[in-house]
Amino acid sequence: MELTEILARRRMVRAYRPDPVPHDAIERIVSTVRRAPSAGFSQGQRLLVVTEQPTRDAIGDILGDRQWVGEAPVLVVVGVREDDYHERYTKPDKLVEGREIEWPVPYWHFDAGAAAMLILLAAIDEGYAAGLFGVFAEAMEPFKELLHIPSDVAVTCCITIGKAADDSSWDALTSRLTQARRPVDDLVHWERWD
Numbered sequence: 221m222e223l224t225e226i227l228a229r230r231r232m233v234r235a236y237r238p239d240p241v242p243h244d245a246i247e248r249i250v251s252t253v254r255r256a257p258s259a260g261f262s263q264g265q266r267l268l269v270v271t272e273q274p275t276r277d278a279i280g281d282i283l284g285d286r287q288w289v290g291e292a293p294v295l296v297v298v299g300v301r302e303d304d305y306h307e308r309y310t311k312p313d314k315l316v317e318g319r320e321i322e323w324p325v326p327y328w329h330f331d332a333g334a335a336a337m338l339i340l341l342a343a344i345d346e347g348y349a350a351g352l353f354g355v356f357a358e359a360m361e362p363f364k365e366l367l368h369i370p371s372d373v374a375v376t377c378c379i380t381i382g383k384a385a386d387d388s389s390w391d392a393l394t395s396r397l398t399q400a401r402r403p404v405d406d407l408v409h410w411e412r413w414d
């Protein structure tokens with residue numbers, strides 16, 4: 221599929237048919253993480269793929285009212301290990317005046333977002349729909365405990381993948397329809413800010 225077509229199709233889908241996604245398709249989708257950029261090639265991104273129904277049900281219970289999450293046949297937890305960045309940036313070629321750089325923004329969170337984007341686009345390329353949700357602070361501890369996610373890996377978001385079902389009732393309530401899409405001139409500046 222052409223990138224322009226993938227981008228035209230990309231939206232967060234919040235209803236899924238139960239049909240399982242073949243393992244090799246899941247593998248191709250999640251393997252795109254190896255193509256994700258990362259600061260200093262730290263490769264701190266970590267994915268956890270969940271397909272088993274009881275685990276998905278348990279995740280649905282932890283998250284509460286977001287029913288569509290448990291419906292999706294595939295869930296990908298996008299995590300990142302911040303320590304990979306500190307370890308990388310304390311190697312000789314990355315030290316600045318003998319010290320680890322002062323991070324302008326947390327590059328590990330940036331890199332997790334870049335990996336998430338690849339997964340969303342790769343899922344569409346394979347003919348599936350995808351959605352993304354955040355795990356709220358109060359749910360984080362039971363969520364990580366359920367999935368045995370180690371303490372040095374931060375959960376940045378989760379991605380649902382599967383064949384789209386009708387989510388029109390959901391969609392009407394979502395931010396994409398309640399918020400106006402900003403004009404490109406609000407988002408893109410040229411040469412100087414003003």
Ligand SMILES: Cc1cc2nc3c(=O)[nH]c(=O)nc-3n(C[C@H](O)[C@H](O)[C@H](O)COP(=O)(O)O)c2cc1C
Pocket residue numbers: 230231232233234352353354355377394395396397
């Ligand atoms: C970091 C992040 C967290 C999000 N969390 C949720 C969420 O918890 N639940 C949800 O339904 N959508 C969530 N979304 C999806 C956004 O609502 C959606 O991307 C936005 O409304 C634009 O719609 P579109 O992606 O379909 O174009 C999240 C998106 C991002 C990037």
